[in-house]
Amino acid sequence: MPSVTRVVLAEDEVLLREGLVGVLTRFGFAVDAAVGSAPELLDAVRTHRPDLLVTDIRMPPQHRDDGLRAAVTLRAERPDLAVVVLSQHVQSGYAAALLDSGDGNRVGYLLKDRVADVAEFAETLRRVAAGGTAVDPDVVRHLLRRPRDPLAALSRREREVLGLVAEGHSNTAIASRLHVTEAAVGKHVGNILAKLGLPPDEDTNRRVLAVLAYLRAES
Amino acid sequence: MTVDHGLAVALRRRRYLLSAWPWRALAYALTTLPLAGAAAFGAAVVAAPLLLVVSALRRGRPVDAEALAVLAVVALAVVAFAPLAGAPVAAVERWRLGLVDDRPVTAPRWRGLAARFTTATGWREGAYLAVLGVVLPLAYGMFGLLVLLDVALVAGPWLAGGEDRIVLVWATVDSPAEAVPYALAGLLAVPALVYLAGLLVAAQAAVARRLLDDAPGGAALREVTRSRARLVGAYEAERRRIERDMHDGAQPRLTALTLQLGLARLDVPDDSPAAKPLAVAHEQAKELMVTLRGIVQGIRPQQLTELGLAGAVGELAARSVVPVTVRADLTRPVPDLIETTAWYVVSETLGNVARHAGAGRAQVRLTRDDRRLVVEVRDDGRGGADPARGTGLTGLADRVAAVEGRLLLSSPPGGPTLVRVELPCRP
Numbered sequence: 001m002p003s004v005t006r007v008v009l010a011e012d013e014v015l016l017r018e019g020l021v022g023v024l025t026r027f028g029f030a031v032d033a034a035v036g037s038a039p040e041l042l043d044a045v046r047t048h049r050p051d052l053l054v055t056d057i058r059m060p061p062q063h064r065d066d067g068l069r070a071a072v073t074l075r076a077e078r079p080d081l082a083v084v085v086l087s088q089h090v091q092s093g094y095a096a097a098l099l100d101s102g103d104g105n106r107v108g109y110l111l112k113d114r115v116a117d118v119a120e121f122a123e124t125l126r127r128v129a130a131g132g133t134a135v136d137p138d139v140v141r142h143l144l145r146r147p148r149d150p151l152a153a154l155s156r157r158e159r160e161v162l163g164l165v166a167e168g169h170s171n172t173a174i175a176s177r178l179h180v181t182e183a184a185v186g187k188h189v190g191n192i193l194a195k196l197g198l199p200p201d202e203d204t205n206r207r208v209l210a211v212l213a214y215l216r217a218e219s
Numbered sequence: 220m221t222v223d224h225g226l227a228v229a230l231r232r233r234r235y236l237l238s239a240w241p242w243r244a245l246a247y248a249l250t251t252l253p254l255a256g257a258a259a260f261g262a263a264v265v266a267a268p269l270l271l272v273v274s275a276l277r278r279g280r281p282v283d284a285e286a287l288a289v290l291a292v293v294a295l296a297v298v299a300f301a302p303l304a305g306a307p308v309a310a311v312e313r314w315r316l317g318l319v320d321d322r323p324v325t326a327p328r329w330r331g332l333a334a335r336f337t338t339a340t341g342w343r344e345g346a347y348l349a350v351l352g353v354v355l356p357l358a359y360g361m362f363g364l365l366v367l368l369d370v371a372l373v374a375g376p377w378l379a380g381g382e383d384r385i386v387l388v389w390a391t392v393d394s395p396a397e398a399v400p401y402a403l404a405g406l407l408a409v410p411a412l413v414y415l416a417g418l419l420v421a422a423q424a425a426v427a428r429r430l431l432d433d434a435p436g437g438a439a440l441r442e443v444t445r446s447r448a449r450l451v452g453a454y455e456a457e458r459r460r461i462e463r464d465m466h467d468g469a470q471p472r473l474t475a476l477t478l479q480l481g482l483a484r485l486d487v488p489d490d491s492p493a494a495k496p497l498a499v500a501h502e503q504a505k506e507l508m509v510t511l512r513g514i515v516q517g518i519r520p521q522q523l524t525e526l527g528l529a530g531a532v533g534e535l536a537a538r539s540v541v542p543v544t545v546r547a548d549l550t551r552p553v554p555d556l557i558e559t560t561a562w563y564v565v566s567e568t569l570g571n572v573a574r575h576a577g578a579g580r581a582q583v584r585l586t587r588d589d590r591r592l593v594v595e596v597r598d599d600g601r602g603g604a605d606p607a608r609g610t611g612l613t614g615l616a617d618r619v620a621a622v623e624g625r626l627l628l629s630s631p632p633g634g635p636t637l638v639r640v641e642l643p644c645r646p
Contacts, residue, residue, distance in 0.1 A: 013471030019478040026482065057525070058466065064525045088470055089512055089521055092537045093530060112470075113508050116477035116501070118485065142538065 005129045008048055009034040010041040010055040010067055011086070020054070020115065027122035038066035045074050045081070052082040052129045056112075057094060068094055075101040082129045084108035086115065090138045096216055099133070104209045108134035108168075127168065133208045134168040143215035153195050161188040166211045170204045225320035227421045230414070240319075241413050244420040247318040251355065251423065254308065258352030261304075265294045302335040305344030309431050312347065316431070319424045327433035340433060347430040355423065362419055369412060372405030451621045452556045459555070462519040470511055477504040520562055528558045532565050532583060539581070540573050541598070547585040553592055557642045560622050561585065561594050564640045567615050568596040576600025576636060587644065591624075594640040602634035612638075 007029045011017040014036070021034050032048040035041050037060040045053055053074065055067045071083045079102040087094055087109065095109040108128040114136065115121045124134045140163050144151065154162065164174045171189065175182040189207070193200050196214055201207040229240040268290040275282045306329075313324045327340045335341035371378070375398030480501040487494050515521065522531035529547035536543035553561070565583055572581050578600030586593045606612040606628065616626040624642040 011471070013467065013475070016471040016475040016478070019475040019482075022482060023478060026485070063463070063467070064527075088466060089516065091522060091525075091534055093526065093534055112474050113477075113505065113512075115474060116481050116505050116508070118478060118481040145540070 004028065004030045005052055005126070006030045006032050006048070006050040007052045007054060007125075008032050008041070008044045008050045010036070010038075010044075010053070010059065010070075012036045012056060012059040023115070023118050023122065024054075024125075026118075027125075029122075029125070037061060038070040041067065041070050042074065046077075049078075050081075052084065052125065054084045054125065055086065057085055057087045065094070068097065072097060072101045075107075079103065080106070082106035082108075082131075084110060084125055084128050084134070086110055086112045087136075088112050090136065090142060092139055092142060092216075095135055095139045099135075099209070099212060099216075104212070105131055105133060105205055109136055109139060110134065111136045111138055132168055132205055133212070135166060135212065137163070137167055140166040140215070143212075150196050154192060158188055158192050158195075161185060162192050162211065165189060165192070165208060166215060168205075168208050225322060225421075226417060226424060227320075230417050230421060235417070236410055236413060241417060243318050244417045247315065247420050247424070248359070248416060250315055250318070251351075252359070254311070255351050255355045255359065258308075258348050259356045260352075261297055261301075261348065262352030262356075264297050268294055301345035301348050302341040303332070305341065305348050306335065308348060308351070309344040312427055313431055316424060316427055319420055320428065322428075324428065324431060325433045343430045347427065350426055350430070358419060358423075362416065365415070366412060369405050369408050372401045372408070375399075375402045375405070448556075448622050455556045455559055458519045459524070462515055462521065462524065465511070465515045465518070466521065466524075470508075470515065473504065473508055473511060477501065477508060480504055519559070520566075523558060523562055528553055528561060529585065531562055532585065535562075535566055535569055536583060539569050541569070541576075541578050541581050543569065543581045543583060545583045545585075549585055549587045549592075551587050551589070551644075553587060554644055556622055557592055557644055560618060560624065560642055561592055561640070563618060564594050564615060564626075564638075565596060567611055568638050571604070571611060572596070572598045572600060572636075575604065576602075576634070578634075578636075590643065592642045592644050594642070596638045597635060599635050601632070602630045602636050603632040604628060604630035604636050 005028075007024055009017065009020055009024065009031060011020060011034075017034050017036065021031050024031050029052070032050050033044040035044050039061070041053075041055060041059075053071060055071055057065050057067045059067045068085055071085055074081055075083060083098065083101075083106065085094065085098055085108065088111075090111060098107045098109050101107065106128055108124060110121075110124065114124070128134050143166065144159065144163055151159070160178065161174060164177065169177070171182050171185045175185045178185070190200060193207070193210075196211075198207075198210045198214060201210065226240055226244055229235055229238060232238070235241070268287055271287055271290055272282055310326065313326055316324055327338075330338065376395040378398070480497065484494075484497055484501055487497055520531060522534045526534065529545075529549055532547065533545050536545045569581065569583075572578050576598045578598035581596065581598040584593075584595040584597075586595075604612065606616070612626070612628065619626045619640055619642065622642060624640060627639040627641075628637070629639075630636040
C-alpha cells in the first residue's frame with residue numbers, strides 16, 4: 001500500500017470535474033489524470049496505472065452507461081484496481097454489475113449527492129482504495145425494502161445494523177454512528193448472520209459481500 | 220327543388236317514372252351486360268371442375284381424374300388472377316357508377332402488382348369480379364325472363380290471331396279477344412317492371428360502391444392519427460432534450476456548487492459567524508439536488524436513456540414490491556417513442572399490480588417482431604380490473620392509442636390478470 005493513493009478521475013462536466021479534483025487534492029490523493037469521456041478514461045488508466053478510479057456513469061461518447069462499462073472492462077483487466085462509480089440516480093443494476101466485477105472487493109457505488117459531504121466522501125474513497133466495499137445507503141434501503149420472510153424476523157435495531165453493514169461500514173464505524181459499544185454491534189451482527197443463514201465471518205469485507213449477495217438474490 | 224344524387228334516392232320520389240332516372244338505370248343495366256358476360260365466362264371456368272363432377276355423377280360414370288386436375292388448375296389460376304384483372308374492371312366500373320350515382324368515387328392509389336395480392340383493395344376488386352360473374356348474371360337472367368313474359372302478354376292479341384293456340388303462362392287462349400285482358404294486365408305491369416329494374420340497378424350500384432370506393436373517411440382518419448403520433452413524437456424528443464440538458468448541465472453544476480460549499484465549511488471554524496449561514500446554504504443546496512433529481516426523473520425516465528428498454532424494465536422489476544420476472548426478446552431496436560410508451564405501460568401496470576391486485580408474483584414479457592413491440596404483464600392477483608373504475612387503465616390506453624397501439628385486458632374475478640399492449644414499430 002503506497003503512502004499516497006493515485007487517482008484517475010472521469011467526469012464530463014468541467015465544473016464538477018474541477019471541484020472533485022479540488023476535493024481529492026485537499027484530502028491528500030494524487031490526481032494522475034482528470035478526463036471527460038470513456039475512451040480517454042480507458043487510455044488514462046492503462047497509461048497511469050492508478051490505485052483508484054473515480055468515474056461518472058453517463059458520459060460521452062454515447063451518453064449512456066459508458067463510464068460504468070469502461071470501469072467493468074478495466075476491472076476485468078486489473079482486478080486490483082479500486083473503482084468508485086458516481087451515479088446521478090439510484091440504479092440497482094449498476095451496483096450489481098460493479099459488485100460482480102472482480103470479486104466484489106475494492107468497489108464503491110455512490111449517488112453523486114454524496115460528494116457534497118466532502119469529508120465523508122473522501123473517507124469512502126479511502127475505504128474502497130484500502131480494499132473495502134461501499135454501497136450507497138439509497139441502494140441498500142432499496143434492497144431492504146424488498147419483501148423477504150427472513151428479514152421480517154429481524155428487530156428494528158438489527159435492520160439498522162444490517163443496512164450499515166451492507167453499505168460497507170466496519171463494526172467500529174457502525175458503533176460510533178449508533179452510539180453503542182463495538183461489542184454490542186458485534187453481537188447484533190452475529191444475530192443477523194445467524195437469522196439470515198449466512199456464515200459468520202470476522203473479515204468485514206467478506207461479511208459485507210455476503211449480506212449484499214443475500215439482499216440482491218431473487219426472493 | 221332538391222337534386223337527387225343517385226338512383227337509390229330517386230326511387231323513393233313520386234315522379235320517378237317521369238324523371239331521367241329510369242333511362243339512366245337502363246343505360247347502366249345495358250352496359251353491365253358485356254362486362255357481366257365476360258365475368259360470367261371466368262366464373263364458369265372456376266366452376267368447371269364442380270360441373271364436371273356433378274355431370275359425371277348424374278350419368279353414373281366415374282369422374283375423369285385427368286380432366287378434373289387440368290380444370291382445377293385452370294380454375295385456381297383464374298382465382299389467383301382475379302385481383303389483377305380486378306384493377307382495369309374496377310376502373311371502368313368506377314366511371315360507370317356515374318351513370319346512376321353522382322357522388323364521387325375515390326380510386327385507390329396504384330401501389331404495384333404485388334400490392335394487388337397483399338392489400339384489401341386488390342381482393343375487394345377481385346370480389347367485385349365474382350359478383351359481376353355469378354350474382355349479376357343470375358339476377359339479370361331472372362329479370363330478363365320477367366320482361367319476356369310481359370312482352371308475350373302484351374303481344375298476346377296479335378300472336379293469337381293465327382290458327383294455333385298460344386299459352387300465356389297459366390292459361391291457354393284461342394282468339395285475340397280472349398288475350399286482350401292479359402295484354403292489359405301486361406301493360407299495367409310495365410311500371411312495376413321499371414321500378415324493379417331500378418331496384419336491381421340500385422342494389423348493384425350499392426354493392427359496387429361498397430367494394431370499389433376507397434373510403435375517403437378512412438384515409439382522412441389515418442392521416443389524423445399519424446399527425447397525432449408525430450406530435451407525440453415531437454413532444455417526446457423535446458422531453459429527451461430537456462432531460463439531457465438537466466442531466467449534463469444543471470445537475471452536475473449544482474453538485475459542483477454543493478461540493479464547493481462543503482469544501483468551504485471545512486475551513487471555516489465552528490465559532491465563526493459565517494459557519495451557520497454556510498452550513499444552512501450547504502444543506503439547502505443538498506436538498507435542491509434531491510428535488511432536481513425528482514424533477515428530471517419525472518421528465519423522462521433516466522434508466523431508459525442509459526439502459527435502453529430491457530434494462531430499464533429490469534430496473535422497474537427490481538424496484539417492485541411484488542416479485543417480478545422479466546423476459547425480453549428485443550432482437551431489433553425499438554423507436555424512442557415506442558420505447559418510452561412501453562416503459563410507461565410496464566411502470567403503470569406494475570404500480571397497479573402492487574396497489575390493487577394483491578398478487579404473489581408478476582411477469583413481464585417484451586417481444587419484438589418485424590412490425591411491432593408486444594408488452595405483456597401478467598399477475599396472479601385477484602383480477603377484476605375494470606377500466607371503468609379508473610385504475611389508470613384508460614389513461615394508459617390513451618397513451619397507447621396516441622402511438623397507434625392497442626391495449627388488451629383480461630382480468631376475470633379471481634384472476635389472473637393479463638395486460639397486453641401492441642405497439643407498432645415502423646422502420
